[in-house]
Amino acid sequence: MHDHPHYSPGLEGIVAGRTSLSDVRSDVDKLIYRGYDASELGHRGEFEETAHLLLLGRLPSLAELDKFKRDLHTARSLEQPILNLIRALPDQMHPMDALRTALSATAGWDPDVEDNSREANIRKAIRLLAKAPLVLGALAAKSAKRAMPEARSDLNHAGNLLLQLTGKVPDSDDVAVMNLSLVLYAEHGYNASTFTARVCASTLSDLHSSITGAIGTLKGPLHGGANEAAMTMLEEVGEVDKAEPWVMDALRQKKKIMGFGHRVYKQCDSRAVSLREAGRKLAEKRGDTRFADIADAIEAVMKREKNLFPNVDFPCAWVYRLLGIPVPMYTPIFAASRISGWAAHVIEQFENNRLIRPDAEYIGPLGLEYEPPR
Numbered sequence: 001m002h003d004h005p006h007y008s009p010g011l012e013g014i015v016a017g018r019t020s021l022s023d024v025r026s027d028v029d030k031l032i033y034r035g036y037d038a039s040e041l042g043h044r045g046e047f048e049e050t051a052h053l054l055l056l057g058r059l060p061s062l063a064e065l066d067k068f069k070r071d072l073h074t075a076r077s078l079e080q081p082i083l084n085l086i087r088a089l090p091d092q093m094h095p096m097d098a099l100r101t102a103l104s105a106t107a108g109w110d111p112d113v114e115d116n117s118r119e120a121n122i123r124k125a126i127r128l129l130a131k132a133p134l135v136l137g138a139l140a141a142k143s144a145k146r147a148m149p150e151a152r153s154d155l156n157h158a159g160n161l162l163l164q165l166t167g168k169v170p171d172s173d174d175v176a177v178m179n180l181s182l183v184l185y186a187e188h189g190y191n192a193s194t195f196t197a198r199v200c201a202s203t204l205s206d207l208h209s210s211i212t213g214a215i216g217t218l219k220g221p222l223h224g225g226a227n228e229a230a231m232t233m234l235e236e237v238g239e240v241d242k243a244e245p246w247v248m249d250a251l252r253q254k255k256k257i258m259g260f261g262h263r264v265y266k267q268c269d270s271r272a273v274s275l276r277e278a279g280r281k282l283a284e285k286r287g288d289t290r291f292a293d294i295a296d297a298i299e300a301v302m303k304r305e306k307n308l309f310p311n312v313d314f315p316c317a318w319v320y321r322l323l324g325i326p327v328p329m330y331t332p333i334f335a336a337s338r339i340s341g342w343a344a345h346v347i348e349q350f351e352n353n354r355l356i357r358p359d360a361e362y363i364g365p366l367g368l369e370y371e372p373p374r
């Protein structure tokens, strides 16, 4: 075996590109989107502002925000064949797979599908952002055997998503927490799904293909799938007193605790801190702190035993549960938000494209002679 000087398993520490979209400031473990603190954007602004910032390069003026919201609302519809496709998918298909399939299929009706100009990609990104909650709404309605709600122009993006997921008009506190989670999920540098999107775009493929690949990559439990896995764990633990023995047993078995640790953050994930605080307030207002309490107990054991901290997927799990959202929808919500970051990266990739094609170190046999099958 040859030791290649540039080889790094998992590409850890390798700079694979340049971006002006986001960064984790390592001195403070703070996430910034184009220079703005992501948590502040989530607490004080709407998801639409963050999506505008990522896609168009700056925060919108009031008039620009109004137009962006109108464009999103105009795009809030699914063609009848897409609705038929969603209905035809097997009931047991994971919503993440259904989202990947349905959004990919919308390419067939998108007038800009082959146009890779910046303007066309912004239009396509707005359509994909608008349609993703509707795909989830169609799936939720199908599974609950109820009608799919009409999109509402008096609700913002987070409100429309909640409406689709629960079938009910959400209250403003619920919308605010969902909005925060969407902003915190919107963008995160060269993570695995974004890298997938950029690799795809680097071949001069198109936005729908990049997003489809990214959704598939996000699904894994080491990436976006962790929020669902974390909720399954919280349900399994069931009560605060069982948290300590449950975690100790899992660690003894060398199991990974879902929703903990991170490749980039080393001290804490500031997104998790923001969402935990907002979620705790909502839980107290609701008088339902059961899972927030179990989560705190698990966090204390993880800190003591492994010095590991929760990432954003951990509070997302119990916050979404509090909002009445079915567990299989958690990772698709992450995807519905991250479309903004993925699309912004695709636009950035096209602006200065070079085919992404790394080398691999060959460690297989040499010099074998072909013999025909005998």
Ligand SMILES: CC(C)(COP(=O)(O)OP(=O)(O)OC[C@H]1O[C@@H](n2cnc3c(N)ncnc32)[C@H](O)[C@@H]1OP(=O)(O)O)[C@@H](O)C(=O)NCCC(=O)NCCS
Binding pocket: 010, 221, 222, 223, 224, 226, 255, 256, 257, 258, 259, 260, 261, 262, 263, 264, 306, 308, 311, 312, 313
């Ligand atoms: C996110 C993650 C994939 C980062 O992985 P990574 O940078 O490759 O780090 P590693 O998996 O090599 O972990 C380094 C060490 O911490 C431990 N560790 C990391 N995350 C852990 C977790 N969630 N539970 C228990 N131990 C963990 C590893 O076992 C390893 O210990 P070791 O050196 O004794 O073998 C990893 O922390 C993880 O699997 N977390 C759970 C899944 C998750 O929440 N993903 C969402 C990320 S936003």
